[in-house]
Amino acid sequence: MCKVNNKFSLSLLRAGVVFMAAIPAVSFGADATTQSSATVIEPIAITKAADLVFGDFAPGAGGTVTVSTSGARTAGGTILSTAGNTPTAAKFDVTGNADSTYSISLTAPASLSDGAATPNTMALAVFSDLDASNTISGQVSSGTLTAGAQSVYLGGELTVGAGQVAGTYTGDITVTVEYN
Numbered sequence: 001m002c003k004v005n006n007k008f009s010l011s012l013l014r015a016g017v018v019f020m021a022a023i024p025a026v027s028f029g030a031d032a033t034t035q036s037s038a039t040v041i042e043p044i045a046i047t048k049a050a051d052l053v054f055g056d057f058a059p060g061a062g063g064t065v066t067v068s069t070s071g072a073r074t075a076g077g078t079i080l081s082t083a084g085n086t087p088t089a090a091k092f093d094v095t096g097n098a099d100s101t102y103s104i105s106l107t108a109p110a111s112l113s114d115g116a117a118t119p120n121t122m123a124l125a126v127f128s129d130l131d132a133s134n135t136i137s138g139q140v141s142s143g144t145l146t147a148g149a150q151s152v153y154l155g156g157e158l159t160v161g162a163g164q165v166a167g168t169y170t171g172d173i174t175v176t177v178e179y180n
Helices: 006-022
Strands: 044-049 063-067 075-078 090-095 101-107 111-113 121-129 141-145 149-160 176-177
Touching: 044 176, 101 121, 141 149, 149 176
Parallel strands: none
Antiparallel strands: 044 090, 063 075, 063 149, 090 149, 101 141, 101 176, 111 121, 121 149
16 A cells, blocks of 8 residues: 655645646637727708799680799790799709718699688699709609709699689798608
């Protein structure tokens, strides 16, 4: 039988503890880093540059008055006047982040009204384009802010009754733009 020296065992145990303390602990975790970033762009904006104006006219036999997106006015059964208000297409200037695309929506009344207690009305149809190209139908639904700007043009057609009551008829058209 072999006899082990207790002092030797104790020394060996102490050496093992010191040796184990010098060995780094094994880790089961890991980490990585990411960089965060954000880019703030110019908000989209729209301003009215011109109103849609049909000018002055007489009802005649009744019919239509049309103002194209270029501002050209035509009559169908009505009598156009060269006096009074000059016909113009509505123009809206849109600005924002260069080369961004955006959606266009418009809300127009179904008719213009004279504001009387029992209002007299004329049916209104509106149309739009992006280049004032004399359009008389259709709607644009999107655009691109080339160099950060673009214009939207609105024209319209009024349906005038043969006995249309004289007066100033109005209605608000709202154009909304939003980045895509």
